Amino acid sequence: MRFPTSAALAVLLASTVSLAQAQTTAAPTAAAGQAQQVKPDTVLATVNGQKITERDLAIAYSNLPDSAKQQPQAQVLPQLLNELINEKAIDIAATRDGLQNNPDVRAGMDYAADQVLQTALLRQDIGPQLTEDKIKAAYDAQYAGKPGEEEVHAEHILVKTQPEAQAIIDQLNKGADFATLAKSKSTDPNATDGGDLGWFKKGDMVPAFSNAAFALKPGQYSQTPVQSPYGWHVIKVLGTRVAPPQTYEEVHDTLAQSMEQAAVRAELTKLRTNVKVVVFDQNGKPVPQNPPTAP
Numbered sequence: 001m002r003f004p005t006s007a008a009l010a011v012l013l014a015s016t017v018s019l020a021q022a023q024t025t026a027a028p029t030a031a032a033g034q035a036q037q038v039k040p041d042t043v044l045a046t047v048n049g050q051k052i053t054e055r056d057l058a059i060a061y062s063n064l065p066d067s068a069k070q071q072p073q074a075q076v077l078p079q080l081l082n083e084l085i086n087e088k089a090i091d092i093a094a095t096r097d098g099l100q101n102n103p104d105v106r107a108g109m110d111y112a113a114d115q116v117l118q119t120a121l122l123r124q125d126i127g128p129q130l131t132e133d134k135i136k137a138a139y140d141a142q143y144a145g146k147p148g149e150e151e152v153h154a155e156h157i158l159v160k161t162q163p164e165a166q167a168i169i170d171q172l173n174k175g176a177d178f179a180t181l182a183k184s185k186s187t188d189p190n191a192t193d194g195g196d197l198g199w200f201k202k203g204d205m206v207p208a209f210s211n212a213a214f215a216l217k218p219g220q221y222s223q224t225p226v227q228s229p230y231g232w233h234v235i236k237v238l239g240t241r242v243a244p245p246q247t248y249e250e251v252h253d254t255l256a257q258s259m260e261q262a263a264v265r266a267e268l269t270k271l272r273t274n275v276k277v278v279v280f281d282q283n284g285k286p287v288p289q290n291p292p293t294a295p
Helices: 054-062 073-096 103-130 132-142 162-173 178-185 189-193 207-214 248-273
Strands: 043-047 050-053 150-159 196-201 226-228 231-242
Touching: 043 054, 043 073, 050 054, 050 073, 054 073, 103 132, 103 248, 132 248, 150 162, 150 178, 150 207, 162 178, 162 231, 178 189, 189 196, 207 226, 207 231
Parallel strands: none
Antiparallel strands: 043 050, 150 196, 150 231, 226 231
C-alpha cells in the first residue's frame, strides 16, 4: 500500500489531445485502415449532401482515448466513421429544428469554438517547445549521470489508536515476530503479507511515514508510534539501497507532461499581460486585481 503525497497539478487542458501531437499529420484513412498521410479533402461519406472527409475522420481519431487507438484500425475506423455519420444526422435534425438560434445553445456553440481556438493557439506556440530533442535535453540535465534515489524496504503495522501501536511495540520488545503481529493486528490490506510494503522512495509516502522509515537502519523498528492521516504505524526496515537512475524511457512521459504544463503556465502568464482584465463584484464595481498569474 502506498501513502501518497499531495496531488499533482491539475491537468490544464484535459479536454484536448497532447499539445505535442500534430492533429492531422500521419492520421488514418478509412479506405486503407492503416496510418498514412491524410488527404484532407477526400470525401468518405455524405449525409444529405453534407460531406465527411478524411480530415474529419483524422480529427475524430486523434481525440480517441489511447485504449481505442491500440485496437486494429481496420476495426476502429469503420465504427468511427459510422459515429460521424450519426453525429451529422443529429446536426441536420438540430439545425432543421432551429436549435442553433436558442440563446443557450448558441452560447454553448460559441464556447466550444473558443475552446478550439485556444487549443490551436497553445499547440502552435507550445508544440515547438516539446520536441524529442528538448525532452532528451531535460532528461540529461535532470537525470543522466546522477545517482539514483535512496530506497527503503519496510514492513508496517497500521492500527487506529496510539495505545494500540504502543502495545504492539511492547510486544516486539519482548521478542514477538513483526510479520506475525502484522497479520493479526494490522488493518492495512497488506497485513496478509506481513505488512510488507516492498521498496519505496521517500517521496512515495506521506512525510511522517517516510521520515520515520528513512531514519531507521535495517533490522530496526520504530520505538514510538508513527501517526499519519491513515492512523498509527509501527514500522520495521528490512533494507536500504540506492536505486539506479531512471532511464529516458521510464521518465519520458512524465518529463513531457511536466514541460507541457510549465510551457502552458508561462504562455498564459504572457498572454494575460497583453490584455486588460476587469473583474466586477456583485454590485457591478471593479475589483482591484493582483498582477496576472496563470493557474
